[in-house]
Amino acid sequence: MPGTKERIMETTAGLFRRYGYTGTGMKQIVAEANAPFGSLYHHFPGGKEELGTEVILSSGAMYGALFEAIMDAAPDVPTGVSHFFAGAAETLRQTGYEDACPIETVALEVASSNETLRKATAEVFESWTSAATSRFTAAGIPEARSRELALSMLAGLEGAFVLSRATRDTQSLDAAGAAATEAVRAALP
């Protein structure tokens, strides 16, 4: 059984995905995590902002690790990209269109209202962009082009999450996944 801090962070990550930062209350977190209220401030003396920052960074790292694992398992880079989008679509359908990008709702909410949290989301997006850029560069695509492809792939994924969650279907993930896969394949030497 995970410790109190881990339970708080996991619960918060789930609530952020579904309801965002503003829509997630501290009381709701301790209730769902089955943790005493005092433990929240014990582990996160900076309160909701400190907890939010840690959850953003750790969710980002986990999702980044998922990307690496899927790319490692794929026979080639375009297939890996295709598998990543297909896996995201499958997860979305299985979770009733709840479980998409772990930090996206929060990123939009805090972009113009909380610099500390905004910087944490920017750090995560940059780490994902760098990871994808490295994969494409390793496959022989020039650095600058690799970064463009990484950015447009990530944009397509994040935007398709918004559309898919709103429309309750994964058409846009399929379309964005096919476009990203095609673009990467076309750029290979």
Place this chain on the structure above:
Amino acid sequence: MPGTKERIMETTAGLFRRYGYTGTGMKQIVAEANAPFGSLYHHFPGGKEELGTEVILSSGAMYGALFEAIMDAAPDVPTGVSHFFAGAAETLRQTGYEDACPIETVALEVASSNETLRKATAEVFESWTSAATSRFTAAGIPEARSRELALSMLAGLEGAFVLSRATRDTQSLDAAGAAATEAVRAALP
């Protein structure tokens, strides 16, 4: 000078873009709109949900009209797509990375928590997808391929808004815009 109802809707649209649905309070709306509190419930008897629905639909219609105007003014469809992304990037830079998609933050917040508002966002996304599909079809691209291109273009735009607002630069809009322009050009007969 616009009437009270219009002022309330414009103010709310601006607040939704910056802070989202949950982060926008009724008191904040009447204060910024310089409207008496009672007028809010007079014009929107259903309260925040009714106001939110009307703002989502009207923001969606305005943004759709902007897309049509830019496409009308462009010499050809790929150039129109390129201009649309360039305009979005310019607006984002000029507004300190605040003014992106009018309904995106709200769409993510309500996707798993408010069916009425979720359906309004889905309706808007579908109207934009249809508008872009029609443009591509009119340029001679087959219907099914036009819809795929419209979905991946819109996904790229929405995702690039998230990344650009978080990272405070428009690299991802440039990359997603170039990818969408290229894909549309390649699909032309």
